Amino acid sequence: MGPTIFSQSRFATRVSTISDGCGSYPIGNQGIIEFTGDPRDMGLFKAPTLRNIAVTAPYIHDGSIATLGEVFDHYAAGGHAANPNTSQFVPGFVITEDERIDVIAFLVSLTDEAVLADSHWSGPFKWIL
Numbered sequence: 001m002g003p004t005i006f007s008q009s010r011f012a013t014r015v016s017t018i019s020d021g022c023g024s025y026p027i028g029n030q031g032i033i034e035f036t037g038d039p040r041d042m043g044l045f046k047a048p049t050l051r052n053i054a055v056t057a058p059y060i061h062d063g064s065i066a067t068l069g070e071v072f073d074h075y076a077a078g079g080h081a082a083n084p085n086t087s088q089f090v091p092g093f094v095i096t097e098d099e100r101i102d103v104i105a106f107l108v109s110l111t112d113e114a115v116l117a118d119s120h121w122s123g124p125f126k127w128i129l
């Protein structure tokens, strides 16, 4: 098994933009509570892999963030301030513009051109068409 730093196996952490201000998310986009029925799971989504993140916009579970820069700014702002369930690990932060560019460049560096061009992973429906 390879390194796991780019994907977590556990479900994690409310980082999303959208809630009703009381911690509830829109029906159909509520996280794993929709499968478990456990109120503690409201707004919990699995942290996705960052591999090829530069080519998989729009972002987060409902595609409500258009660019990596906006995702970054969302984290810098501490997630959705009106959501009482936002993770303690998303407290917000201040960095310089150069540092912001560096982090986004790091995310772009996770692009795997070989996988993107590998026909083995293309055309998932070619077997049934």
Ligand code: HEM
Pocket (backbone or CB within 6 Å): 012, 013, 014, 015, 016, 045, 046, 047, 048, 049, 053, 056, 058, 059, 060, 061, 062, 068, 071, 072, 075, 087, 089, 090, 103
């Ligand atoms: C500055 C630091 C961070 C960056 C640059 C970052 C980057 C990203 C990006 C680009 C996505 C969208 C992935 C996609 O749509 O495929 C994402 C989603 C996510 N991240 Fe982070 N992340 C950061 C910090 C964190 C932390 C600290 C946590 C956990 C406490 C976390 C947990 C998650 C989760 C659960 C999602 C999925 C959210 C959803 O689908 O609604 N991230 N992150």
